[in-house]
Amino acid sequence: MINKKVASVQEALEGVSNNMTFMLGGFGLSGIPENAILELVKRKVSGLTCISNNAGVDDFGLGLLLQQKQIKKMVSSYVGENDEFERQMLSGELEVELIPQGTLAERCRAAQAGFPAIYTPAGYGTEVANGKETREFDGKMYVLEYAFKADFAFVKAWKGDEAGNLIFKGTARNFNPNMCGAAKITVAEVEELVPLGTLDPNQIHIPGIFVQRIFQGEVYEKRIEQRTVRQKD
Numbered sequence: 234m235i236n237k238k239v240a241s242v243q244e245a246l247e248g249v250s251n252n253m254t255f256m257l258g259g260f261g262l263s264g265i266p267e268n269a270i271l272e273l274v275k276r277k278v279s280g281l282t283c284i285s286n287n288a289g290v291d292d293f294g295l296g297l298l299l300q301q302k303q304i305k306k307m308v309s310s311y312v313g314e315n316d317e318f319e320r321q322m323l324s325g326e327l328e329v330e331l332i333p334q335g336t337l338a339e340r341c342r343a344a345q346a347g348f349p350a351i352y353t354p355a356g357y358g359t360e361v362a363n364g365k366e367t368r369e370f371d372g373k374m375y376v377l378e379y380a381f382k383a384d385f386a387f388v389k390a391w392k393g394d395e396a397g398n399l400i401f402k403g404t405a406r407n408f409n410p411n412m413c414g415a416a417k418i419t420v421a422e423v424e425e426l427v428p429l430g431t432l433d434p435n436q437i438h439i440p441g442i443f444v445q446r447i448f449q450g451e452v453y454e455k456r457i458e459q460r461t462v463r464q465k466d
Contacts, residue, residue, distance in 0.1 A: 234429060237397040237447050242272045245420045245448045249273065249385060252280040252305075256341065256386040256412040257295065260286050261314075261458045264405030265294045266387040268422050268450040274298060282306040284381055286337065286408050288318045293456060302326070308381075310334040314458065333361065336378055338408065343380035344415035345443070350379045383416035389450070390439075393423040394432050397441030406438065414443030422450040 239245045246269065255273075259265030273281075274297050281304045288307055289296035298304050299317050306328040312318050321327035332340070333355040343351050352375035356362050366377040388409040391402035399421055401409055413419050426449035 235396045235441065236429075237441060237444060238395040238426065239446050239448045242268045242422070242448055242450070245269070245422070245446045246272050246276070246385075248418070249276065249278055251278050253278070253384040254282040254382065254416075255284065256381065256383045256416050257283060257285040258386075258388040258407065258409035258412050259294065260404065260407035262290070262294060262456045263403075264389050264401065264407050264409055265289070266389040266420075266422050267294070267453055268448075269387040269389075269420060270294060270297060273303070274301060277301070277303065279303045280305045282308065284308040284337075284341075284383060286310050286334065288312045288315045290314050290458070291317050293454070299327070306330065308332060308337075310337050336361075338411050340378055340381050341408065341411040341415045344382065345411060345413065348380055350377055352376065353378055381415060384418070386412040386414075386416035386419040388412050388419065388421050390421055390423045392425045392427065392432065393421055393444075393447050394427050394441070395429045395447070397421060397444030397447050398432055398437045399423070399439040399441075399444065399447075400432065400436055401438050410439050413439045418445045419443060420445070421447045423447060424450060424453060 283304050296315050308330045322329050336353050336355050339351050354375050357374045357376050362376045368375055390399040392400045421444045
């Protein structure tokens, strides 16, 4: 029987070291691998390149790694809710590569599928395309973008089984499925870890072949990034 379950987040992050490249799922504060990030903070690994849609907020998610100066480079699409990120970027302390969101998703998916690169129309004629190969297809110009290369992918799912099969919930699905199998080692943390055979095969979003390690997370804050309520009449 295939069993990819590990006993703890500490075991799940075995092999993590300085100067590695990590993929981290999530969109805003939805579906981020909270337990893995907290363990990275505790281990004080540094010189990291982090590929993620955004950089968390000042006191949560990747923002915690930024606070400790553990991230050397951020590869992201949106970073507008993190003051410390802005400060480090403007001061030159942090290297930043901003990528159109669809291109970020496809570069993850290309790595997952084993494709070395993709052609995308996004960014052609802008600074995004500077220094990159371009090519015309059917009268339209495209930019060559290379698949990501990462040491670890850290993803978060709602439910998973011991073989690594995953089910995501709602908007927490976001970038997580694309990052599964897109790095040398994929670590999945789940809110509920169940025995093999428990999940309905028709409900599984990512098969276990894309996951090397899975563990049940301890605490999930489920924060709301920006709470907006109607003014009282």
